[in-house]
Amino acid sequence: MKFHDYPVTQDYRISRKVLGVGINGKVVECENRVTNEKFALKVLRDTEKARREVELHALASCHPHIVEVKAVYKNAYNNVDCLLVVMENMKGGELFNRIQERGQKAFTEREAAGIVYEICSAVQHLHRMSIAHRDLKPENLLYATTSNDSPLKLTDFGFAKKTDESEPSGLQTACFTPYYCAPEVLGSEKYDKSCDCWSIGVIMYILLCGYPPFYSQHGQPMSPGMKSKIKSGEYSFPTPEWDCVSEAAKDLIRKMLTINPSERYNIEQTMAHKWICHYKKVPNTPLCTSSVLVDQKEQWSEMQDEMEKTLASMRVGTDNIQIKNLTDSNNKLLAKRRQKKDEDEIIEEDEKMSS
Numbered sequence: 172m173k174f175h176d177y178p179v180t181q182d183y184r185i186s187r188k189v190l191g192v193g194i195n196g197k198v199v200e201c202e203n204r205v206t207n208e209k210f211a212l213k214v215l216r217d218t219e220k221a222r223r224e225v226e227l228h229a230l231a232s233c234h235p236h237i238v239e240v241k242a243v244y245k246n247a248y249n250n251v252d253c254l255l256v257v258m259e260n261m262k263g264g265e266l267f268n269r270i271q272e273r274g275q276k277a278f279t280e281r282e283a284a285g286i287v288y289e290i291c292s293a294v295q296h297l298h299r300m301s302i303a304h305r306d307l308k309p310e311n312l313l314y315a316t317t318s319n320d321s322p323l324k325l326t327d328f329g330f331a332k333k334t335d336e337s338e339p340s341g342l343q344t345a346c347f348t349p350y351y352c353a354p355e356v357l358g359s360e361k362y363d364k365s366c367d368c369w370s371i372g373v374i375m376y377i378l379l380c381g382y383p384p385f386y387s388q389h390g391q392p393m394s395p396g397m398k399s400k401i402k403s404g405e406y407s408f409p410t411p412e413w414d415c416v417s418e419a420a421k422d423l424i425r426k427m428l429t430i431n432p433s434e435r436y437n438i439e440q441t442m443a444h445k446w447i448c449h450y451k452k453v454p455n456t457p458l459c460t461s462s463v464l465v466d467q468k469e470q471w472s473e474m475q476d477e478m479e480k481t482l483a484s485m486r487v488g489t490d491n492i493q494i495k496n497l498t499d500s501n502n503k504l505l506a507k508r509r510q511k512k513d514e515d516e517i518i519e520e521d522e523k524m525s526s
């Protein structure tokens with residue numbers, strides 16, 4: 172995708188409405204000056220990492236279950252190069268918020284299968300293009316609209332990686348990876364893709380019961396021992412939430428949460444599994460998911476933190492360790508301060524243009 176080098180503010184009015192906040196800063200709403208159509212704008216410092224994110228996202232975005240990148244601008248603010256990514260505006264919110272908001276109307280196993288099918292089709296598209304997402308978590312799954320038949324789409328390619336590039340040797344290490352098979356044994360391409368399948372397994376599990384598979388104790392906050400549970404694949408299908416869930420669903424979860432990534436189901440095997448390929452015929456059994464999500468609202472952010480940490484530890488071992496310069500730092504505080512400054516400068520610029 173070609174990056175425009177004229178100011179984004181020539182084409183879009185930038186609003187102060189914040190659509191979401193992530194580690195790289197805010198995503199704000201913007202409006203096309205000609206059509207008045209609303210979009211989402213993500214501002215990133217122009218670093219090698221940001222370029223990889225934007226390029227891979229744009230490359231993969233022509234898919235019904237991936238958030239579409241409309242345009243990218245490369246603008247400088249106070250001599251700092253930034254990439255401004257205009258994306259379709261996902262007005263329907265995050266996946267689990269919607270399930271939580273259903274109230275009394277029970278969420279069913281067939282609906283869960285439809286959702287997992289949508290996620291799998293996005294991941295299949297990526298893996299066929301030799302892209303591993305590596306940050307597949309609930310916050311990165313957004314609904315396009317608030318209507319019941321809205322598509323669910325995957326976003327945030329901040330950790331995406333082209334998996335067919337030859338890896339420079341020497342700096343890789345498996346010391347930190349908590350998983351049974353070291354990445355270099357399996358090959359980084361298969362290893363990186365296998366992390367996405369593990370994530371789908373976790374999301375599928377939560378969809379079917381409302382709590383994650385690697386809880387220290389159901390209903391209790393996460394314990395420090397959770398990591399070792401993930402490592403040894405210790406999870407179960409507790410009563411009563413799992414009593415009515417089909418054997419086919421449990422079978423697929425076992426295959427996706429297999430500890431050894433070389434034995435874990437890949438995306439093609441997952442798509443061919445009967446619970447996915449016949450997702451419209453999955454039993455319409457009511458699930459406990461919505462009410463459990465409501466009851467455990469307080470634990471949700473801990474769950475998100477834990478999933479983030481686990482995904483981060485899965486990425487270590489396939490990425491080369493590099494000394495970062497300050498502008499590439501992932502330090503949350505530094506990133507927030509920088510991001511806020513960039514956004515303020517862009518909004519100021521926009522206000523100057525409008526006046």
Ligand SMILES: Nc1ncnc2c1ncn2[C@@H]1O[C@H](COP(=O)(O)OP(=O)(O)OP(=O)(O)O)[C@@H](O)[C@H]1O
Nearest residue numbers: 190191192193194195196198211258259260261327
């Ligand atoms: N296209 C979009 N439309 C509406 N809201 C969006 C869109 N993209 C992102 N958001 C919101 O902004 C939040 C942050 O976006 P994103 O995940 O891309 O940023 P990030 O800084 O890379 O975050 P993370 O901390 O998840 O790595 C999302 O969780 C979501 O709530």
